[in-house]
Amino acid sequence: MITVPKHPDYSKNSAKPSEHYPCVVCGKPASNPRYMVHLHNGGSTIVTEDEAEQLDPAGDMSLYPLGSDCLKKHPELKPYAQDQRVKLDWKALYADLYRQTCGDERAPESAVMDDARRRQEVLNSYKNEPEDIEDVMERQRLHWEDRRAIERDYTQLY
Numbered sequence: 001m002i003t004v005p006k007h008p009d010y011s012k013n014s015a016k017p018s019e020h021y022p023c024v025v026c027g028k029p030a031s032n033p034r035y036m037v038h039l040h041n042g043g044s045t046i047v048t049e050d051e052a053e054q055l056d057p058a059g060d061m062s063l064y065p066l067g068s069d070c071l072k073k074h075p076e077l078k079p080y081a082q083d084q085r086v087k088l089d090w091k092a093l094y095a096d097l098y099r100q101t102c103g104d105e106r107a108p109e110s111a112v113m114d115d116a117r118r119r120q121e122v123l124n125s126y127k128n129e130p131e132d133i134e135d136v137m138e139r140q141r142l143h144w145e146d147r148r149a150i151e152r153d154y155t156q157l158y
């Protein structure tokens with residue numbers, strides 16, 4: 001349980017009319033938020049789902065958005081942030097596509113991860129902001145899926 005670290009401009013930011021719920025920290029409209037937090041005590045406290053079950057439901061406000069920037073500025077909120085992005089087993093999907101696309105059905109997990117790390121190193125040498133290996137794998141996986149879709153279309157045509 002933690003007090004919402006409200007930004008001094010929260011009231012000003014959230015007063016502007018918007019079709020989106022405001023971020024609980026800064027009050028700016030959060031469209032398509034990736035993270036939600038469970039508000040309690042009329043909105044002054046952020047709780048975990050377990051804590052919410054123990055508390056008086058009268059103060060339960062349910063889920064509200066937490067902007068990604070505000071989560072970065074407040075790492076203490078991490079344990080409370082509920083990621084709305086569909087959880088994919090990206091490692092397994094990446095390994096699957098690596099084995100199919102690279103034609104090595106028996107490639108061990110270590111070879112697959114080495115491939116991902118090589119890609120990450122190459123990408124990061126071009127970028128000021130180092131990229132997370134999960135993001136690198138996710139992007140490469142999408143690229144492989146596209147390639148396979150193109151190949152599939154091609155074989156259907158000819």
Ligand SMILES: [Zn+2]
Pocket residue numbers: 023024025026027028066067069070
């Ligand atoms: Zn915010």
